[in-house]
Amino acid sequence: MTAVVDVLGWLDAVKDPEIPVLSIIDLGIVRAVRQDEGQVTVVITPTYTGCPAMGVIAQDISDTLRAHGVNEARIEIALAPAWTTDWMTERGREALRAYGIAPPVAGTCGALPASVACPRCGSARTGLISRFGSTACKALYRCDDCREPFDHFKCH
């Protein structure tokens, strides 16, 4: 028998391929793990509909479970309720900041904050450069104090 808690622990080692410091647990996309008669089902929800990382993540989940002896894993994609950055863990937010990405600012979904604390120096004197970034989840800001550009993980 595979315990659900063990599966969640293993899944914590599966990282977002585009942001390798963020586990899929921290990202909040693992919505449920079920265990019925030897069959393990992992329910995940996509971040953005066109996000190319989702296919890789599904494959990584299967590979990880197989490495722990679970050969009968099923991955279920659930669209509702729609993923939100509110589901990102506190640990995930800190990992993003340490990696140089300003974490989501609650309450700014659908719009963008005028300024986001710089993940390098903490300055609030920052400004938007580009509403879209290198991946669907990010926007680009610049810091007027340390003069560095940085990514911001958008509220969604």
Add this chain to the structure above:
Amino acid sequence: MSLFDHVLSLGDNALILGQQLSALTGHGPVLEEDIATANIALDLVGEARLWLSLAGEIEGAGRSEDDLAFLRDEIDFRNVLLVEQPNGDFADTMARQFLFDAWHEALLAALCASADPRIAGIAGKCRKEALYHLSHSAGWVIRLGDGTAFSHDRMQQAVRNLWPYTGELFEADAGGTALIGANAGDIRPLWRQRVADTLARAALEVPADRWMQGGGRRGIHSEHMGRLLAEMQHIPRSHPGARW
């Protein structure tokens, strides 16, 4: 229209506009907008995949999202004519995007109340992305409209040229509410309000409603559609089953 046609239409709108925006990758007027159009294209193609997969499931004939995207002929596409209008200059691209986004977000919001959980699920997911697209395109309509005399004239002309394609967005489909939970005709007041507000902030005139083009949702498309499909479908049709 059947349920299959309704869902197909939702998928085709996103697919065709996504294809059009993809063609701008590497050709944006500035780097930030190049990234923006590529990202919006990605969202729309992602949305199209969800609707087309569902359409295939509803049809029950074993057609996949790829079969529906790449192996249908022009007459079987159910997208509105607005999304197949050419990219033109940046004002044309952004005017088209804004007129579409203002409608798309409102339609998805209405579809969130669909009794069919598959439809409500896709709508709820995609609506969040559509809202961000709308704030982006509305911002450009305002910047260009309320910019220089030159940018103002270009944006006004773009809105005027595209206006005859907006009537089709609200073509009444009597069965719509029963089948998918929303009728495009019902969201017209919200769309009108959004367009009027943004155009006012952009110092642009709302064109008068005169003759409206239609037919896209019945498979009668404009002259741009054939070329667009030829480019989009060429590889899968020339090399059936090709993989990489």
